[in-house]
Amino acid sequence: MAAEEVPRRPPSPPGWLRIRARVRNPGRKAVIGAGLAAYSWIAAGTVPFSRNALLIVLIPGLVLAAIAYGRPPQRIPPPERMDVAGFSYWAICIAALFEWEASAFKDSSLWWHPALTTLIDPMLGARPVKAAAILIWLLTGWALVRR
Numbered sequence: 792m793a794a795e796e797v798p799r800r801p802p803s804p805p806g807w808l809r810i811r812a813r814v815r816n817p818g819r820k821a822v823i824g825a826g827l828a829a830y831s832w833i834a835a836g837t838v839p840f841s842r843n844a845l846l847i848v849l850i851p852g853l854v855l856a857a858i859a860y861g862r863p864p865q866r867i868p869p870p871e872r873m874d875v876a877g878f879s880y881w882a883i884c885i886a887a888l889f890e891w892e893a894s895a896f897k898d899s900s901l902w903w904h905p906a907l908t909t910l911i912d913p914m915l916g917a918r919p920v921k922a923a924a925i926l927i928w929l930l931t932g933w934a935l936v937r938r
Contacts, residue, residue, distance in 0.1 A: 828926060
């Protein structure tokens with residue numbers, strides 16, 4: 792019947808209930824969120840390309856690397872077949888970004904063909920925007936480690 796053809800959810804990884812119980816603690820989430828927001832605000836105030844900015848980037852990277860090394864995630868089995876259309880969309884976007892940066896580098900980033908980093912720099916000049924970008928960067932790193 793039609794109900795038999797519906798794919799079922801994959802089994803939960805070991806320790807799923809333990810992780811779920813920790814997430815339900817709202818006080819802990821609030822403290823971690825406030826700590827990440829404060830860290831992002833402090834990081835946004837550092838001078839670019841300085842020793843402090845380097846440490847601000849290295850510390851979360853080392854923490855996430857230690858967590859990933861200490862608790863490796865369960866491997867997700869590869870799909871039976873690859874979605875060629877979805878892959879091609881991502882490949883075209885990445886190739887276009889690389890081409891944009893390479894041509895801007897070749898042309899010494901003239902005013903009529905700026906690099907993407909030159910276009911983003913004015914937006915990241917404001918400290919709240921820069922802090923939000925750093926917070927998104929931290930949360931993305933955590934999502935990759937959790938996966």
